[in-house]
Amino acid sequence: MESDVTLQTSATPKSIANAFPPYLKLEAARLSLVMGDTRFADHRSIEVTADKNRVVIPYRIHHEGSEQDGRSLSRTLSIMYSCLLTRHHNGYVRQRQLERILPVSEPWVVPFVVQLTGEYVIEVLDTCESHFSLLDPVLYGAFIRDNPKYFQATRDRMISYWDCYYRLLYKRKPDYVGFRLFDRLQEFSSRL
Template sequence: MMMQLAHRAFPSCLEQEAKALDQVMGQLHQARVATHRFIEVRVGEEEMVIPYRIYDQGYEGVFAHLTETQSILYSCLLTRHHDGHVRQRHLERILSVRKPWVVPFMVQLTGEYVIQILETVEMHLPMLDPALYSRFIRDNQAYFQTMEARMISYWDCYYRRLYKHPSDYFGFRVLAKIRGFSERSESSTP
């Protein structure tokens, strides 16, 4: 059920907005979620549980019934949609949002296989807040290592022939830049 997932996917400071989003979504349509897999990350002092995949067909009509914050929350959730085109569209909506709870939704996409999404992330790297990404990586090191390993695996399986050198592949460049946020932050700490 989407209701509990939206509530668990965001920090407690967004509880009212997440509950309102759950209610609107429950009234307008029912989404299916891959309930056997979740993404568990830490944002600040809180654990978030993000759905791995959402199978939702009637999502576009929901936006007319949402506040601005609820729309951002919903776009975050739709970055977990089963359709890569939908994931990319909603990634583009959240890339400029400078909130710590948006970071895990963007970072999750960097470990996936849709090269157009990686290209979109790379184009928008200058817009990202290095401090937000640095803290997220520090708080979720094992998760970030898993994302990096997944990206390498997809490159090896699908893109190695096209991008023979890792430096030519979007995924390596994106994760190196994001990892660099963390390294710069650590070196500037007294």
């Protein structure tokens, strides 16, 4: 199932529940209560297919709660909380929460990790690369195959940021972490 829309603009209010597959609806409702007044930074969102389900992930969120709030939750709720905080407006928060979710082998975590591979914050990309061995090739390969337009758009965004911010530092593409990450992710998509 291929997602035709990867970045959409919508005037309708977004729900945390939309960021996860329907089988996590009850957990998402509980998480909404925990997160309270979390605002979506803008009307943009990321629409992809995860585990054969359409999910709509916020592009950015403003959440004033503590990152530690997730530690007192059940394992699943804690992971969901960390996933949402990878969309936080603060890059340091995104990086710390990425470190928490990278070892998790759940198909609904994958889009949150892949989205971060297209970021401009090189430390986030370095974190992805340093933990790459923790990624489940089957889950990531399936996600990439189910979302080829999204994967290409994310790769294109990474290239654009490299061109804008890092090209002078990393003249050869193999020297830049983003290219290495996408080459390795692409290998996952060819595995069956």
